[in-house]
Amino acid sequence: xxKKTTIELRTSxxxxxxxxxxxxxxxxxxxxxxxxxxxxxxxGISALALLVxxxxxxxxxxxxxxxxxGKSSSLGDWSATITGLLLAxxxxxxxxxxxxxxxxxxxxxxxxxxxxxxxxxxxxxxLIGRAFVQAAFPVAITTWTPAFFDGRFSQFIPTTLTPPFxxxxxxxxxxxxxxxxAFSGATPLALQxxxxxxxxxxxxxxxxxxxxxxxxxxxxxLAGGLYLAARRMLDWRIPVLVLVGxxxxxxxxxxxxxxKYPDPLFVVLSGGLxxxxxxxxxxxVGSPVTPLGVVIYALMIGVITVIIRLFGGLTEGVxxxxxxxxxxxxxxxxxxxxxxxxxxxxxx
Amino acid sequence: MGLxxxxxxxxxxxHGIHPPYHKDTADKPIRRLPFPPQLVLPLDQHxxxxxxxxxxxxxxVVRGEPIAKADGNFSVPLxxxxxxxxxxxxxxxxxxxxxxSAILIDVYEGSTQEVLWEQPRDMSELSPQEIIQAIxxxxxxxxGGAAFPSHMKLAIPDDKQVxxxxxxxxxxxxxLTCDHRIMLEHPKALLRxxxxxxxxxxxxxxxxxxxxxxxxxxxxxxxxxxKGSPVEVKAVETKYxxxxxxxxxxxxxxxxxxxxxxxxxxxxxxxNVGTLAGLGDLLxxxxxxxxxxxxxxxxxxxxxxxxxxxLGTPIRHILDHVGYEGARTExxxxxxxxxxAVSALDTPITxxxxxxxxxxxxxxxxxxxxxxxxxxxxxxxxxCPMHLNPSMxxxxxxxxxxxxxxxxxxxxxxxxxxxCSYVCPSNIPLVQYFRIAKAINREQAA
Ligand code: SF4
Ligand code: SF4
Numbered sequence: 001x002x003k004k005t006t007i008e009l010r011t012s013x014x015x016x017x018x019x020x021x022x023x024x025x026x027x028x029x030x031x032x033x034x035x036x037x038x039x040x041x042x043x044g045i046s047a048l049a050l051l052v053x054x055x056x057x058x059x060x061x062x063x064x065x066x067x068x069x070g071k072s073s074s075l076g077d078w079s080a081t082i083t084g085l086l087l088a089x090x091x092x093x094x095x096x097x098x099x100x101x102x103x104x105x106x107x108x109x110x111x112x113x114x115x116x117x118x119x120x121x122x123x124x125x126x127l128i129g130r131a132f133v134q135a136a137f138p139v140a141i142t143t144w145t146p147a148f149f150d151g152r153f154s155q156f157i158p159t160t161l162t163p164p165f166x167x168x169x170x171x172x173x174x175x176x177x178x179x180x181x182a183f184s185g186a187t188p189l190a191l192q193x194x195x196x197x198x199x200x201x202x203x204x205x206x207x208x209x210x211x212x213x214x215x216x217x218x219x220x221x222l223a224g225g226l227y228l229a230a231r232r233m234l235d236w237r238i239p240v241l242v243l244v245g246x247x248x249x250x251x252x253x254x255x256x257x258x259x260k261y262p263d264p265l266f267v268v269l270s271g272g273l274x275x276x277x278x279x280x281x282x283x284x285v286g287s288p289v290t291p292l293g294v295v296i297y298a299l300m301i302g303v304i305t306v307i308i309r310l311f312g313g314l315t316e317g318v319x320x321x322x323x324x325x326x327x328x329x330x331x332x333x334x335x336x337x338x339x340x341x342x343x344x345x346x347x348x
Numbered sequence: 349m350g351l352x353x354x355x356x357x358x359x360x361x362x363h364g365i366h367p368p369y370h371k372d373t374a375d376k377p378i379r380r381l382p383f384p385p386q387l388v389l390p391l392d393q394h395x396x397x398x399x400x401x402x403x404x405x406x407x408x409v410v411r412g413e414p415i416a417k418a419d420g421n422f423s424v425p426l427x428x429x430x431x432x433x434x435x436x437x438x439x440x441x442x443x444x445x446x447x448x449s450a451i452l453i454d455v456y457e458g459s460t461q462e463v464l465w466e467q468p469r470d471m472s473e474l475s476p477q478e479i480i481q482a483i484x485x486x487x488x489x490x491x492g493g494a495a496f497p498s499h500m501k502l503a504i505p506d507d508k509q510v511x512x513x514x515x516x517x518x519x520x521x522x523x524l525t526c527d528h529r530i531m532l533e534h535p536k537a538l539l540r541x542x543x544x545x546x547x548x549x550x551x552x553x554x555x556x557x558x559x560x561x562x563x564x565x566x567x568x569x570x571x572x573x574x575k576g577s578p579v580e581v582k583a584v585e586t587k588y589x590x591x592x593x594x595x596x597x598x599x600x601x602x603x604x605x606x607x608x609x610x611x612x613x614x615x616x617x618x619x620n621v622g623t624l625a626g627l628g629d630l631l632x633x634x635x636x637x638x639x640x641x642x643x644x645x646x647x648x649x650x651x652x653x654x655x656x657x658x659l660g661t662p663i664r665h666i667l668d669h670v671g672y673e674g675a676r677t678e679x680x681x682x683x684x685x686x687x688x689a690v691s692a693l694d695t696p697i698t699x700x701x702x703x704x705x706x707x708x709x710x711x712x713x714x715x716x717x718x719x720x721x722x723x724x725x726x727x728x729x730x731x732c733p734m735h736l737n738p739s740m741x742x743x744x745x746x747x748x749x750x751x752x753x754x755x756x757x758x759x760x761x762x763x764x765x766x767x768c769s770y771v772c773p774s775n776i777p778l779v780q781y782f783r784i785a786k787a788i789n790r791e792q793a794a
Contacts, residue, residue, distance in 0.1 A: 007693075008678040011780045013685040013766030014707060015367055015522065020773045021720045077720065119721030119774070235726065289726040289739045333740070340758045341361075341594065341734045342607040 021118075024233045025078035031224035032085045032279065038217050043093035043145060044152025046160040053097045055084030057104035065113035079118045083107060086279060087126040090272055090319070091133070094145045094157030094171065098164040099137050103129035123326040124283050127319050134319070140168050142315075144187055146175060147209060189271045189315040192262050204269040218274045225278030234282050238298045242277035243268050245302020253310060267306060276318040277301075286326035293329075293336040301325040361595040363733045364587045365767045367522050367685070369561065373645050374525040376653035378533055381669050383430055383455045387660030388696040389415070390442045390450040394489040395496045396422035401451060407434045412465035412635055415451055424487045424497045426451070427636030429658035431459040441692040443681045443701060450696075453660070467634030471544065479548040479631070486630045487637045487699075492516060492527070492591070492620035493682050495700030498627070501617065502548045508612040513551045514600055515542055517558040517565065517621040518584065518591030521683025524703045526641040527621045529654045531558070531565040534625045535572050541628030542579055549617050554579045556621070557600045559586040588685060589765040593618045595733055607761050622702075642666075642697060648674040648706035657697050663704055664693035674708035685766040720774035728768035728778065734761045738768035738778050745781035750788050759785055 040048045062080035066073050074080070087107055091100060107129025115121040134141050145157050159168035188199035188209050203209050204218060228234035250267035253260075267273070281287065281301050288297050301321045308317025392398035399416035409415055409428040416426035432455040439447035455461075474482065484499035504510045515538075519527040531538060542554050558566050560583040569581045584590055584599045594605045596618065603614040611618050626637060638659060645652040650671030657666065663679065680687045681701050697704070728738035736758050744753045753759040759782060768778045 005674060006676045007691055008676055009689050009691050010678060011689070011777065011783070012680075012687060012764075013770050013779065014678060014680055014687070014689065014705075015684045015766075015770060016775070017365070017367070017771050017773075020718075020775060021723055024723075024725070024773055117721065119723045284723050284725040287724070289724055289729045289737065291730075294726075337737060337757075338729070338735045340607060340736060340761055341598075342604045342609065342761070343758070344606060 021077055025082060027228060027231060027233050028082050028279075029078055029085070031228050032082070032089075035089065035217065035220045035224060035275075036085060038220050039089065039093070042147045042152075043157075044149075045154075046145075046152070046157040047093045049097060049156070049160060050091060050093065050095055050100050051085065051088045054088035054091070054100045054104045055081060057101040058084035058087065058108050061105045061108035062113070065108065065117075069113070069117075071117070074117060077118060080108065083112070083125045083129075086124075086275075087129050089275060090126065090130045092141060092144055094143060094159040094168075096137075096140055096159055096162035096168050098162065099133055099140055102136070103133040105129075106132040119285055121285060122329070123323055124280050124286050127280060127323050127326075130319055131323065137167075142190075143168065143171060144190075145171070149175075187271065187315065188266070189309070192266065192270070193309070193315050198262060198266055199270070201265055201269060204266075218269050221274045221278050225282075234278070235284075235287070235294060237294055238282040238287060239277040241295060241298030242281050242302040242305075243273070245299040246273060246277075246306050247302075249303045249306040250310075253306075261310060267309070271309070271316045272318045273305060276305075276322055281322050281325060286322075286329055288329050288333045288336065290333055290336040290338055292338070293332040296332050296336065297325050297329060300328065360585045360587070361590070361598040361733055363731055363735065363767070364589060364595070365731050365770055366586075367588055367770060369586070370523045370645070371525050371528070371561065373523070373643055373652050373654055374528050374562075376525070376529070378526075378529050378641050378654045378656050380656045381661070381666060383461060383658060384661050384665035385455055385457075386435065386662070387429055387432075387453045387455060387658060388440050388450050388662060388694065389426060389429070389453065389660040390440065390444075390448050390696065390698060391416055391426065392442075392444070392448055393426070393495060393659070393698040393700065394424050395494070396424070396500075398449065399423060399426045401437055403434045403451065405434055405436045408432075409434060409453060410464040411459075411461055412463040412638060414465075414636060415453075418484060421484075422497065422500060424484060424489060424499070425636065427465075427487055427638050428453060429638040429660055430455045430461055431464065432456045441690075441695050443688060443690060443695055443698055445688070450660075463635060463638070465635075468632065469634050471632050474547075476548050476550060479544055482631050482634075483544075483548070483627060486627065486635065488623060488627055488630065489637075489699045490620055491622035491626060491640060491699065491702065493686070493700050493702050495698070498619070498623055501619065502545055504549050504612060504617065509615055510549055510551055510612055510617050511553060511615045512601060512617075513542065513546050513549060513554040514596060514611075514616055514618045515554060515556040515621055515624060516591055516593070516596055516618055517556055517562070518596060519562070520559060520586075520588045520591035521685055521687075521703075522588075523645045523705055524643045524683050525645075526643045526654050526702055528562050528565055530622050530625050530641060531562070532568060534629070535569055537628035538569075538621055538625040539572060539579065539628070540632075541624030541626065544627055544631055545617075545619055545624055546578070551617065552578055555600045556581045557584050557590075557596050558582070559584055559590055561586040588767065589733055592733070592763060592765060594763075607758070637699060640697070640699065640701070642701055643703040644670050644705075645703065646680075646706040646708075648672045648677055648708045659699060660696045662694050662696050663690065666697070666704060667693065667706070672706045674706065676708070678705075678707045680705040680707065685770070686764065717775055719776055722774055722776060725773055727771040727773065731767040731771045733765060733767060734758070734763065736762055738762075738772075738782075741785075742768075742776050742778045742781055745778075745785050750785040751792075753782075753785050754789050759789070762786075 111125030111128030162168040229236035247264040250264040304321035397419040435452040440450040488498040
């Protein structure tokens, strides 16, 4: 028997599944990377610059708030990276970089640090950032760029390099220069809502349409989401039920008036719904922990998204729907406590 | 697992976890270890009142002889596990932690250590009450780890009707295989013990529940049963904590013990296979419980296996014989999910010790033990076999809202199985929080 043995004293259980926060978060980053890569291929160096600037700002802000609150660095948990990537992907690809940095800072500050950091935040920080710039820069956030324009790897979209505190220039002229087809500067959602034009479903699935940086390829989003779901790092019920909620709601209106309202498949594939459902609504921190709560939460987000899209002033409603869902989560959790083993409830 | 139940039409308990089982010692036959020079026999190896010593310092005792008597009904006697001389009655470390009073016996080196004290009896003549009394006299307690006096468990209160004896052969804790070996090596004693317990409780039916990773035991026991036998062998899903009473009752009979209730409330009494095999062996001979089988395992052990050791054997003695290594090591009595870690190698094996595990640093946890805030991943919620909300309980514990935990979130239903801590990616010591919360609530109530 060796003399040098140090006896460790811990409390049971003395075994652990071995998967910690870092492993989960890192895998979320893996799942997001193909979507990021596709975005860059689609929109070129402008999208790349936006991803880098937004993510770096998130990391720096996170570190700053760590320092201010006297905590050690939390960059290692990857959550700030995820916030950055997600936020960048909800912005238009030509979004001025300085505005992207503002969104990132606000998202981390108001959406996360203010609550005390990871796990304490009630709402998704990326969406808080996005909501802020939506209100602050209404024009820039709705200025779209055509996908696959010529020279996207050698030149920036003119709006990208807008100097800080200035509004971006108009890009209509530039757009007509770089594209052969007439581009109205509108996303499938806007086309449908304001002009009644329904974009080809296949284009939306593959992601060859205009839209926010990372919202356009439903297929890649699905692949990343399924990867996480298979590794049990994402609760598949949330995205599935968000989409079901949206599709059913849309289906009802489509049946009432198929001319005025879009078909359910279009609703599911367009805008930020896919990305939101798979990567933001499913964010563990802001979603309920009870099985029934998850169902209520996800359906609610799906339904509200469609209601805002169809009847609100905005083309896209998924962001506000998720924020509402996040806000309702504590209440949902509370009223959906599971029946405890052996518990006798009235009527059971 | 929902799918499992769906596919096989089996009504098991839901939730639970599938940790790596490490049942490497399952093929290691039970072997005896040499006697240690000194035995340490705490007077409170069981739940209930400590036993009252019958011996004094310097007195000679023979193997099998009673050395402490039960203090009333909620207590059991203690028998000398070896022939030797009483070295004293002192405060010693025990698996329960702090020092408690224990009888020390210096074992005679030259002795053949045969059992020299017994009172054989004809079991067929005993009434149920007499069987219960014989069980108490044997000093038997739940050998699965609970160490609850067996005679109390088998004495069914007058206001309760019990129809089924469930025999717990799940052994759902990783590493442990001693119950598995007992089923394989002593099926006759086990079936005898089951019959005694059925007579004592007046039950007409017995179900031996065994996890389906031990099909050899299932088949073997089935082979020992004749057609029309009131004893049934049932394979249940291999899943932790299948061996907890409430979960096994759910799996075997699809009955749910009400919150705060006992198995008797749903007409069931549960006993562990090791306990019943022990009774089957001891009762006819009229002997007391003086030794038990433990699994010695873990990456730090050179010769892992199942060993028959006299009660009171210090774990240092066992380690010397099986050989172990490791610079930073955790010594656990029982299984890794619920067993306590010990701080002193003088700690003895007691009636409730089912295993001795030596986990080295790499196997304790590859990862660092950094604790993150709860990320609300809900893994604990879908792991908790009691369907509690450990996430919420953990957050309330952090805010020291202990009363709210008990009143609104069923803290008292937590049986500290460890599933929630096991899965938590934030490494939150949830079970430890819950233990503290319960202790504080108990204190406040007192
Ligand atoms: S330790 Fe308690 S709360 Fe945790 S899983 Fe087990 S019963 Fe549930
Ligand atoms: S497993 Fe841990 S991190 Fe996940 S919800 Fe439960 S307590 Fe929180």
